[in-house]
Amino acid sequence: MVVLANPALVEIPLVRPQKHGAFFSAIPVVDLSKPFSAEALVKACEDVGFVKVINHNVPMDVVQRLEAEAVKFFEMPQVFKETSGPADPFGYGNKRIGPNGDVGQVEYLLFGITSKPLSYTSMSFLEEPSSCLFGLSLFDLIRTRRLVAKHCFLLWLFICGPYRSPALSEYLLAVKKLASDVLELIAEGLKIEPRDVLNGLVTDEQSDGLFRLNHYPRCPLLERLDRSWTGFGEHTDPQIISVLRSNNTTGLQISLKNGSWVSVPPDQESFFIVVGDCLQVLTNGRFKSVRHRVLANGSKSRVSMIYFFGPPPAEKIAPLSQLMGEGEQSKYKEFTWGEYKKAAYKSRLGDNRLGQFEK
Numbered sequence: 001m002v003v004l005a006n007p008a009l010v011e012i013p014l015v016r017p018q019k020h021g022a023f024f025s026a027i028p029v030v031d032l033s034k035p036f037s038a039e040a041l042v043k044a045c046e047d048v049g050f051v052k053v054i055n056h057n058v059p060m061d062v063v064q065r066l067e068a069e070a071v072k073f074f075e076m077p078q079v080f081k082e083t084s085g086p087a088d089p090f091g092y093g094n095k096r097i098g099p100n101g102d103v104g105q106v107e108y109l110l111f112g113i114t115s116k117p118l119s120y121t122s123m124s125f126l127e128e129p130s131s132c133l134f135g136l137s138l139f140d141l142i143r144t145r146r147l148v149a150k151h152c153f154l155l156w157l158f159i160c161g162p163y164r165s166p167a168l169s170e171y172l173l174a175v176k177k178l179a180s181d182v183l184e185l186i187a188e189g190l191k192i193e194p195r196d197v198l199n200g201l202v203t204d205e206q207s208d209g210l211f212r213l214n215h216y217p218r219c220p221l222l223e224r225l226d227r228s229w230t231g232f233g234e235h236t237d238p239q240i241i242s243v244l245r246s247n248n249t250t251g252l253q254i255s256l257k258n259g260s261w262v263s264v265p266p267d268q269e270s271f272f273i274v275v276g277d278c279l280q281v282l283t284n285g286r287f288k289s290v291r292h293r294v295l296a297n298g299s300k301s302r303v304s305m306i307y308f309f310g311p312p313p314a315e316k317i318a319p320l321s322q323l324m325g326e327g328e329q330s331k332y333k334e335f336t337w338g339e340y341k342k343a344a345y346k347s348r349l350g351d352n353r354l355g356q357f358e359k
């Protein structure tokens with residue numbers, strides 16, 4: 001494996017381009033407006049742990065506005081972006097993922113989400129979205145204004161102009177509704193009652209959400225070398241489900257049950273549902289949390305937005321009794337989401353986090 005040392009002194013592995021099986025033509029697609037979508041969702045979660053959903057009712061103008069804001073943020077000078085970082089765990093991060101030495105060719109903004117009232121929180125972000133300039137607190141702004149004013153008045157205008165928009169809060173509300181609908185359909189497909197047994201976990205006032213904007217920059221050098229590099233290393237998401245949307249740039253791959261990696265054709269109009277570790281446990285392993293990663297080939301920048309839906313920290317995560325056959329035992333030790341999350345933050349990105357909770 002070749003490793004390139006980049007200017008930020010972070011070593012990111014280069015990967016040979018995949019010669020075979022470029023795209024997985026059979027990514028399950030579920031039309032949420034059609035009858036039998038409940039059964040189709042369950043089958044996709046069992047077979048792949050990953051599914052594309054269409055007719056999702058998330059307004060495309062909200063998605064496009066948020067993407068445009070994200071692009072503008074990531075286009076800003078590094079010195080400006082870094083006033084919102086480092087991500088610890090929330091805020092702006094560049095190449096370093098999580099607290100334990102993982103790296104990737106990605107920059108991102110990570111937000112903690114509280115349910116009621118809907119707000120995105122982190123140490124330096126204001127709680128009230130409307131008074132935020134795209135996640136930058138007044139404190140950040142004052143600091144940044146001073147910094148920028150020193151350098152260039154035009155840049156100051158650029159920064160203070162375009163970021164007053166409620167796109168993020170509108171997006172979070174619409175995607176939360178989508179996640180809730182999907183989980184309710186899954187409960188219907190699994191024939192479990194009450195129907196809100198799963199979506200209740202993510203709509204609860206105490207539910208623990210995270211939102212992430214990822215930017216994988218273009219890299220002409222990499223394109224010329226005909227190599228890919230790790231944008232976001234392989235991992236499973238710890239939560240119940242994650243709802244992912246990206247622009248039309250390739251890069252996302254999922255691992256199938258036979259261990260092979262397949263590329264997911266991008267589709268900027270659709271959303272991808274990723275089964276997380278908690279849903280694997282709630283179904284006693286009937287659904288598998290899917291390993292996924294992003295390989296960047298450098299030819300076009302990729303922007304993705306992922307909303308991770310976790311339950312309340314005190315919630316016990318154990319297989320749902322209605323899904324257990326006669327005499328069937330839980331495959332997992334009992335734990336709360338708070339305990340699992342704590343363990344997750346001690347792990348490396350690619351670790352099998354559920355391993356230590358298996359019986």
Ligand SMILES: C=C1C[C@]23C[C@@]1(O)CC[C@H]2[C@@]12CC[C@H](O)[C@@](C)(C(=O)O1)[C@H]2[C@@H]3C(=O)O
Binds near residue numbers: 089099238349
């Ligand atoms: C290396 C890490 C990054 C991560 C926290 C962790 O210690 C292990 C889980 C990682 C992950 C993967 C899915 C999501 O992107 C994420 C936000 C999450 O909930 O778990 C990240 C964490 C992170 O980037 O902080």
Ligand SMILES: O=C(O)CCC(=O)C(=O)O
Binds near residue numbers: 244294
């Ligand atoms: O950026 C992407 O497309 C996927 C990133 C991801 O899997 C994550 O942030 O957990």
Ligand SMILES: [Fe+2]
Binds near residue numbers: 235292
């Ligand atoms: Fe992920």
